[in-house]
Amino acid sequence: MLIAGDIGGTNTRLALVSPQAGPRQLLAEKIYPSGQYAGLAPIVRQFMTDTGTQAIAACFDVAGPVIAGKAHLTNLPWTLSETDLARELGLRRVSLMNDLHAIAHAVPHLAADETQVINRGSTQPRAPMAILAPGTGLGEAFLIWGGTDYIACASEGGHADFAPVNQEQLDLLAFMRARFGHVAYERVCAGSGLPNIYDFLRACTPSAELPDFAAELARAQDRTPAILRAGTAGTGDNRLAVDAVRIMVEIWGAEAGNLALKVMATGGVYLAGGMPPRVLPQLRPGGTNKDASGDTVGGFMRAFTDKGRFETLLRDVPVHVVTINAALLGAAIHGLAQLDPS
Structure with missing residues (x-):
């Protein structure tokens, strides 16, 4: 045993x-x-x-x-x-x-009903695979073909420097640098990082915070579940929570795309950890919530593929959410x- x-x-x-x-x-x-x-x-x-x-x-x-x-x-x-x-x-x-x-x-052994497809793409046999796993922290790993089976390789990529891709994220980085000094991806896209994004948005627009929700957060030992619940409710009433989840998902997409390029993960990218299964509608194109501009949430794949000359390659990379x-x-x-x- x-x-x-x-x-x-x-x-x-x-x-x-x-x-x-x-x-x-x-x-x-x-x-x-x-x-x-x-x-x-x-x-x-x-x-x-x-x-x-x-x-x-x-x-x-x-x-x-x-x-x-x-x-x-x-x-x-x-x-x-x-x-x-x-x-x-x-x-x-x-x-x-x-x-x-x-x-x-576990990834090479997953059954079809143990994942959800975000981007079907085209799987290349025996090609490298990549894993991005937002939970309490942010984990990253990859697999390479070893001749008879896949070889699993760990990393600590979640602690690499956060790289903003737009003005909103540049402002977030400045806010986070003032708070922490060094800003790793884990600080802004793990469960422990979601409240940091919310605090940034609240600092930008204090009047946007709902009083009842502010009181709920003040009572909570861990603010992440409340922000995640409000940000994925589908009603869009809690603008700060909705936008916090949107930014987090966009950063997931950008970093998952980075990882896919680094290991040429044409065998597929897998989102694991505790958080992705809880935000499936926000990960898929045409999600249930809307961002500040009114666009439907599909920011994960937009950020994943927004890599200039390699956009076409990344559009063909399969992306799955691991649900076990x-x-x-x-x-x-x-x-x-x-x-x-x-």
């Missing part, structure tokens, strides 16, 4: 899988609030108690770089070690992998492959 885990800044999702049943058949599954625990080991011990788990190994994906079997998580104050976790949990083996590395492991927890599936696939048959 193997414990597979997706360790996020908000939640830790653990599952039990076996070589006989395969990575998709979860024999047990539990979700725990990450911030309520001092580290990963206490959560795993709780999972073992809750489920009566008898496992011999574990594979965990984490939000942060994994180097020499150790990881310091980006959005949690945890430092993890494969060796220490194996000893503390009494397991033969523990593997740590970057969360985007795990998603990349691909990180957990990838951790299960990778962990089962590493199990000692003996």
Whole structure:
């Protein structure tokens, strides 16, 4: 038996899988609030108690770089070690992998009903694929063909410098530089970054904020769900929230296009993480909300393809939204492959 885990800044999702049943058949599954625990080991011990788990190994994906079997998580104050976790949990083996590395492991195995098409394009066989995953943070990864199968490659591209593409985004960058100094893409297009965009828009037009919504945000520990809900409601009443989501989606498109060009992802681009499935209408051309100019929201593909001489190439790149927890599936696939048959 193997414990597979997706360790996020908000939640830790653990599952039990076996070589006989395969990575998709979860024999047990539990979700725990990450911030309520001092580290990963206490959560795993709780999972073992809750489920009566008898496992011999574990594979965990984490939000942060994994180097020499150790990881310091980006959005949690945890430092993890494969060796220490194996000893503390009494397991033969523990593997740590970057969360985007795990998603990349899962992408070649996704079924048709586990994605939604944003741009059908034309898939080139055995061509590189790219992954952009906005969740609590922003993850990026890619896959290259290795001769018999795809090789998953992790990155920390979400922390690269934010590059504005229009005057509105230039003004956003100036606002963010005053607040943070260095401005990475994660600051403006992850779940943790959406409130930053909202604050920028409110600073530009304070009178546009709805009083009731301002009071709701003041009470919230995490403002992102409220802004996301108001920005995707379809009514367009909350102009600041609608425009915050619009800007976020446009930045997703621009950076996804950048990533596609960098790795020549003619095999497809996949939007994973917790946020894209929640804004599907805004990602598709002819979305349900309207921006400040009255145009229907289709800004993702406009920004994705707005690359000058390479616009035609990018129009033919397939774009999909992953609608399952691909990180957990990838951790299960990778962990089962590493199990000692003996």
